Amino acid sequence: MILYHLNHLRELEAEAIYVIREAASQFERPAMLFSGGKDSIVMTHLARKAFYPARIPFPLLHIDTGHNFPETLTFRDKMVEEIGARLEVRYVQDSIDKGRAREEKGPNASRNVLQTITLLDALEELKIDAAMGGARRDEEKARAKERFFSHRDEFGQWDPKNQRPELWMLLNGRKHIGEHFRVFPLSNWTEMDVWMYIQLENIPIPEIYFTHERDVVDRDGMLLAYSEYITLKDTEKVEKKVVRFRTIGDMTCTGAVESPASSLSEIIDEIAASRTTERGTRQDDKRSETAMEDRKKAGYF
Amino acid sequence: MSDFSKDGYMNMELLRFTTAGSVDDGKSTLIGRLLYDSKQIFEDQLEAIEQRSQQRGFEHVDLSLLTDGLKAEREQGITIDVAYRYFATPKRKFIIADTPGHIQYTRNMVTGASTANVALILVDARKGVLEQTIRHSFIASLLQIPHLIICINKMDLVEYSEAAFNKVVEEFRHVSSKLDIKDVHFLPISALKGDNVVDKSQNMPWYQGATLMYLLENIHISSDENHIDCRFPVQYVIRPQQTEYHDYRGYAGRIVSGIYKPGDKVKILPSGESAVIKTVELFGENIEEAYAPMSVTMTLDRDVDISRGDMIVRENNAPNMEQEFDVMICWMNANKLQLGGKYAIRHTIKDARCVIKDIRYKIDINTLHRNENDKEIGMNDIARINIKTTVPLYFDSYRKNRYTGSVILIDEGTNETVAAGMIV
Numbered sequence: 110m111i112l113y114h115l116n117h118l119r120e121l122e123a124e125a126i127y128v129i130r131e132a133a134s135q136f137e138r139p140a141m142l143f144s145g146g147k148d149s150i151v152m153t154h155l156a157r158k159a160f161y162p163a164r165i166p167f168p169l170l171h172i173d174t175g176h177n178f179p180e181t182l183t184f185r186d187k188m189v190e191e192i193g194a195r196l197e198v199r200y201v202q203d204s205i206d207k208g209r210a211r212e213e214k215g216p217n218a219s220r221n222v223l224q225t226i227t228l229l230d231a232l233e234e235l236k237i238d239a240a241m242g243g244a245r246r247d248e249e250k251a252r253a254k255e256r257f258f259s260h261r262d263e264f265g266q267w268d269p270k271n272q273r274p275e276l277w278m279l280l281n282g283r284k285h286i287g288e289h290f291r292v293f294p295l296s297n298w299t300e301m302d303v304w305m306y307i308q309l310e311n312i313p314i315p316e317i318y319f320t321h322e323r324d325v326v327d328r329d330g331m332l333l334a335y336s337e338y339i340t341l342k343d344t345e346k347v348e349k350k351v352v353r354f355r356t357i358g359d360m361t362c363t364g365a366v367e368s369p370a371s372s373l374s375e376i377i378d379e380i381a382a383s384r385t386t387e388r389g390t391r392q393d394d395k396r397s398e399t400a401m402e403d404r405k406k407a408g409y410f
Numbered sequence: 411m412s413d414f415s416k417d418g419y420m421n422m423e424l425l426r427f428t429t430a431g432s433v434d435d436g437k438s439t440l441i442g443r444l445l446y447d448s449k450q451i452f453e454d455q456l457e458a459i460e461q462r463s464q465q466r467g468f469e470h471v472d473l474s475l476l477t478d479g480l481k482a483e484r485e486q487g488i489t490i491d492v493a494y495r496y497f498a499t500p501k502r503k504f505i506i507a508d509t510p511g512h513i514q515y516t517r518n519m520v521t522g523a524s525t526a527n528v529a530l531i532l533v534d535a536r537k538g539v540l541e542q543t544i545r546h547s548f549i550a551s552l553l554q555i556p557h558l559i560i561c562i563n564k565m566d567l568v569e570y571s572e573a574a575f576n577k578v579v580e581e582f583r584h585v586s587s588k589l590d591i592k593d594v595h596f597l598p599i600s601a602l603k604g605d606n607v608v609d610k611s612q613n614m615p616w617y618q619g620a621t622l623m624y625l626l627e628n629i630h631i632s633s634d635e636n637h638i639d640c641r642f643p644v645q646y647v648i649r650p651q652q653t654e655y656h657d658y659r660g661y662a663g664r665i666v667s668g669i670y671k672p673g674d675k676v677k678i679l680p681s682g683e684s685a686v687i688k689t690v691e692l693f694g695e696n697i698e699e700a701y702a703p704m705s706v707t708m709t710l711d712r713d714v715d716i717s718r719g720d721m722i723v724r725e726n727n728a729p730n731m732e733q734e735f736d737v738m739i740c741w742m743n744a745n746k747l748q749l750g751g752k753y754a755i756r757h758t759i760k761d762a763r764c765v766i767k768d769i770r771y772k773i774d775i776n777t778l779h780r781n782e783n784d785k786e787i788g789m790n791d792i793a794r795i796n797i798k799t800t801v802p803l804y805f806d807s808y809r810k811n812r813y814t815g816s817v818i819l820i821d822e823g824t825n826e827t828v829a830a831g832m833i834v
Contacts, residue, residue: 117424126705163650
């Protein structure tokens with residue numbers, strides 16, 4: 110007897126494709142946010158599957174903080190060319206130059222928060238009414254209550270008290286002029302699901318997810334990649350370590366983990382045995398217990 | 411977690427469940443216990459709750475803090491609707507729709523229940539079946555959740571007594587005889603002490619049944635999908651603007667129910683035109699047999715006029731196509747339902763408008779009594795209404811098909827989702 114039952118990765122895939130197709134249909138000018146991290150790479154892959162053999166019918170949007178890992182940018186440009194996608198890039202540096210955003214000071218300075226300003230400006234400039242993002246509900250408690258279709262007011266703000274109930278798979282994307290939506294196709298995926306799916310589908314990812322030797326700085330127990338964007342404190346020194354990255358964000362706030370994992374299977378084994386969450390490697394979340402909730406309300410992802 | 415073999419993980423099933431019970435029933439503790447005993451709690455999360463348990467002067471680590479909410483909630487002493495939580499065992503991946511237990515309960519539980527395979531209902535062994543137990547069970551039956559697990563909790567506080575357990579089971583059976591519940595399980599547990607949650611209890615030798623985790627891992631869910639009635643709402647028409655695919659027309663969507671394969675004779679609604687499926691595919695790969703809940707793209711043997719919102723069905727198994735029908739609704743908005751009012755309605759991926767023609771009755775969800783005189787339908791109320799839509803919808807009864815039998819109503823002024831509806 111044939112069992113007509115999908116395994117959980119295929120069910121998550123089907124759900125995400127449904128959400129992406131719905132965003133492409135319900136909104137006039139959707140876009141997909143692309144950071145070069147594994148979640149946005151998986152989301153882009155799902156978008157290709159959703160519309161194949163046609164090309165992805167909306168642009169990818171990268172908010173470039175100027176503090177990217179160079180490997181991320183190389184990967185991005187190659188991928189975009191291969192899949193024939195449209196890419197829009199907006200720069201945090203431009204927001205700073207125009208006086209729209211002010212650079213943080215001190216050794217922990219990061220452009221992570223400034224991204225929100227550039228992002229909201231870009232959505233307005235490009236008249237984007239739905240921005241798809243790779244955020245997952247398992248990442249953080251402020252994200253555990255997110256919808257697939259998350260309503261934002263005309264200031265781009267998230268009001269957790271005023272979200273629409275989401276029933277069955279009926280997605281309500283109706284909005285007033287000036288408002289927009291954030292759409293999260295990977296809502297129900299966990300970190301493990303993402304890695305298993307990358308392996309299942311053989312999706313290319315930037316090489317810094319795999320083990321390599323690198324100059325790092327140990328800051329409060331977090332291994333930051335040493336770069337021109339890092340200001341050393343008196344007690345800190347640069348060391349060479351064998352590391353890889355579990356998440357990829359800004360160089361200034363993404364911590365590396367010491368790891369010999371050089372293949373997807375090894376990464377998956379490592380995550381299965383890991384006893385900390387991946388957000389544990391993000392300095393941006395360590396600022397306070399409600400750091401994510403506060404940023405989300407202001408329009409961050 | 412290291413016993414995740416890669417092949418095993420690839421073949422896991424997904425089970426979605428919802429939890430019902432108020433704070434006092436130990437719901438947060440139970441979820442915390444499931445996550446903790448299945449080793450899904452990471453060190454950084456555990457450190458955080460250990461610290462907070464100490465700050466609050468607790469003797470033990472309070473597992474319920476694992477599901478603590480947002481700052482906005484703590485500040486206002488409220489819980490903002492459904493939180494989704496995730497854990498996996500080598501057998502299954504679980505999605506918990508964790509719904510809070512206060513006044514807005516009905517709206518939240520309906521939301522969590524709409525996609526659930528299983529509902530966990532907590533009953534305090536000391537208090538037995540209460541009004542809220544009836545309410546929770548009624549919602550589970552209204553939303554047609556296929557499996558119900560009644561967790562009789564706090565067994566440690568009734569000396570693990572078999573008689574106390576049996577009494578609650580009896581009470582529940584009496585009440586549930588009025589409900590439409592297909593599969594129900596009863597479990598004596600203590601979420602606080604861990605009895606029968608993940609590990610079998612040493613304190614209740616009289617109980618020979620499964621633990622909660624065993625049930626969650628083994629409850630048979632593969633027959634929950636409807637593989638008989640073919641329903642494929644066309645979500646998106648793929649027309650590549652590339653010369654090599656000049657004549658390609660792909661109909662993309664998610665199969666709601668039924669099985670589709672190349673060679674099948676199909677009918678397109680609303681036009682009624684016939685065609686034969688040429689391919690069922692995804693990303694250039696042909697699929698021999700496609701079934702719910704797959705997202706696929708279909709091509710047909712001839713040019714047919716099909717657009718978003720149309721439905722591809724089998725020739726001799728069509729859904730109802732009507733403009734006027736009865737719906738059981740759960741009202742979810744502070745503004746009351748307007749008799750004679752007009753709302754936007756969404757069914758599968760189709761948008762229309764509707765007018766509320768009649769309010770048949772309202773249900774008192776604590777007594778399950780039907781009241782035909784009370785026509786005030788406000789937040790959290792459940793009622794049967796009659797509506798007329800601007801265009802025909804292609805629907806089945808909710809009992810027959812959860813996805814072609816459900817609708818939402820949307821306020822055209824605020825754009826808010828104001829009601830969940832199940833077509834009678």
